[in-house]
Amino acid sequence: MKNILILGASGGIARIAIDLFLNEDDIKLTLFLRNSRRLKNLASERVQIVEGDVLDLNKLTEAMHGQDVVYANLAGDLKKMAENIVESMHEANVKRLIFISSMGIYDEVPGEKYGSVLNPYRNAAKVIEASDLEYTILRPAWFTNANEVDYETTQKGEPFKGTSVSRKSVADLVVKLAINPELEVRHSLGVNKPE
Ligand SMILES: NC(=O)c1ccc[n+]([C@@H]2O[C@H](COP(=O)([O-])OP(=O)(O)OC[C@H]3O[C@@H](n4cnc5c(N)ncnc54)[C@H](OP(=O)(O)O)[C@@H]3O)[C@@H](O)[C@H]2O)c1
Numbered sequence: 001m002k003n004i005l006i007l008g009a010s011g012g013i014a015r016i017a018i019d020l021f022l023n024e025d026d027i028k029l030t031l032f033l034r035n036s037r038r039l040k041n042l043a044s045e046r047v048q049i050v051e052g053d054v055l056d057l058n059k060l061t062e063a064m065h066g067q068d069v070v071y072a073n074l075a076g077d078l079k080k081m082a083e084n085i086v087e088s089m090h091e092a093n094v095k096r097l098i099f100i101s102s103m104g105i106y107d108e109v110p111g112e113k114y115g116s117v118l119n120p121y122r123n124a125a126k127v128i129e130a131s132d133l134e135y136t137i138l139r140p141a142w143f144t145n146a147n148e149v150d151y152e153t154t155q156k157g158e159p160f161k162g163t164s165v166s167r168k169s170v171a172d173l174v175v176k177l178a179i180n181p182e183l184e185v186r187h188s189l190g191v192n193k194p195e
């Protein structure tokens with residue numbers, strides 16, 4: 001049984017990922033979110049819900065104990081959140097992190113400069129990359145609601161490809177990475193729909 005902690009479990013990608021995770025055997029989910037009313041009733045023996053704020057280091061550290069994989073699907077003060085995630089993972093001796101960021105943090109999108117709006121994403125990535133965690137940072141293109149799994153990835157240092165990707169594709173990649181913890185370790189992946 002693999003224990004997976006989802007931070008920001010009410011988020012758009014996280015909700016899709018939860019359904020995909022529950023299609024898999026031998027996965028147990030801990031859903032960490034600020035307001036549990038924001039999740040539909042997930043009656044399953046394999047789901048535990050923890051109400052908490054990622055900015056609350058003690059609560060976060062408590063939720064980390066016994067987890068195999070942490071999947072962060074957050075927005076807001078991402079630098080502080082990343083600092084708390086790294087610290088609490090160290091404290092609880094959890095190594096594997098999947099963190100959703102955004103395309104453009106390395107100015108890797110040909111012809112685009114997203115500027116300071118991406119600073120929280122950039123700064124969070126710096127915190128994670130400076131840690132010794134087994135992280136995978138995902139840098140998705142603009143999300144669509146297409147009911148399809150169709151994506152390709154680019155590595156840090158390569159130009160970003162494409163402009164959009166379905167939420168379902170990103171969720172599919174998250175689940176694949178969580179189930180196969182040896183994949184894409186200490187990589188930062190651009191994620192887009194092939195054009
Ligand atoms: N839209 C796009 O095209 C696009 C493209 C690339 C990347 N992204 C980024 O990808 C990330 C994931 O996207 P998404 O659509 O799944 O995000 P989302 O729906 O905005 O979800 C973000 C989640 O973060 C949670 N959150 C915020 N502050 C928190 C805190 N202090 N403690 C605990 N939870 C907290 C929110 O919970 P509450 O319900 O409590 O507010 C929310 O559920 C976002 O950062 C997004 O900006 C978006």
